[in-house]
Amino acid sequence: MKATAEPITPDRGITAHGLRKSYGEKSVLEGVSLHIPEGTIFALLGPNGAGKTTTVQILSTLISADGGQARVAGHDLDQEPDEIRAAIGVTGQFAAVDELLTAEENILLMAELSHLDRSVGKERAARLLRRFDLTDDADKLVSTFSGGMRRKLDLAMTLVAEPSVIFLDEPTTGLDPRSRRTMWELIRNLVADGVTIFLTTQYLEEADQLADRIAVLDHGKLVAEGTAEDLKNRIPGGHISLRFSDESGLESAAGLLGSVGRNTEELTLQVPSDGGIPTLRAVLDVLDDAGVQVETLTVHSPDLDDVFLALTGQADAQKENVR
C-alpha cells in the first residue's frame, strides 16, 4: 500500500483512508475512507456485491488492499498485521462453527487457537455459553443447531479471546426475526463492554437499530455517511401531516399550502418537508396569519429505506442532492 500525507487519528478504533481493491479488471473498492471511534458501532450498509466483505477482509488483514492505509485497534495495517490479528475478532458471513464438535468444544478450540490457558478457556467458555443462553446445549453437536444458535455460537467463539475490535459480516442474514433480535441484543451488550464493532448489513433496520454511525456503500464507494438521523434528514421525501377539525379549515389550508396532499375524508393535508424546524415554522406561520386552526400535526422523516432507495441506484436523480 502507498503511504499518503494524510494524518490518521491515533485511537484504538478503526480509521481507513482511500482503500482501493481490484480483482483483475474489476474495481471493487474505489477509495473508501472511514473513521470508527473506539467503543462505537459502525454499520456498513450496502446491497449484495457492494464490497462490504472485501472491506472487512482488508481491515481484518485477510487480504491486502491495492491502495490506501488504515489503522485498526491502534496498529498500522501495513506495518503491524500480527498485532491487529491479536486484537480483533471476525465473524464471517457464514458461521465458521465445526459441525462435528459440541458447542463447548468449538469455543475451547478457539481458546486454544488463541493460546489461552486451558483453565482460562474453560472458564470463559462457560461464561459465554451462559451469556448466550447456550448452557443447556453446551454438550450437543453443532450439527443439531438451528441457524440462530450457530450464529450465537460463532459470536461466542469470536469473543473468547476478548478482542477489542470485532468485525461482524452480515451477522443476521438468513435469521428469523426472533433470532435476529437476540443477536441485536448480544451485539448491543458488547459495546457496553467498550468493544468497537464494525458491522456489515443489507438490512436498513439493523443499521438503524444498532449503529452509532452508518455508511452506505454502493459499487465500491461510500455514497453517504452519518447517523441514521443524519441520513434520513439528507434525503427528500419527508412530510408534515396536518389535521383540521373541519372541512373549511382544510380548504383554507389547501388554498395556502397547495392541495396535492389533501385527504378530505381524514381532514388531513400533507406538506412536503425536509423535517427541519424552519420549514415547520414557516408552514405554521402561514396558517396562523390566515387564522387557520390546526388540530394535530405530525412530522414524518423518511426512514432508512427511503435513504437506501435514493442512494443506491433506484432513485439516481436524488443521489446528487445528498453528496
Ligand SMILES: Nc1ncnc2c1ncn2[C@@H]1O[C@H](COP(=O)(O)OP(=O)(O)O)[C@@H](O)[C@H]1O
Ligand atoms: N476473490 C475474488 N475474486 C474476484 N472477484 C471478487 C472476489 N471477491 C469479491 N469479488 C467481487 O467483488 C465484489 C464485491 O464483493 P463483496 O465484497 O463480497 O460484496 P458484498 O460483501 O458487499 O456482497 C463482487 O462483485 C464480487 O464478485
Ligand SMILES: [Mg+2]
Ligand atoms: Mg459479503
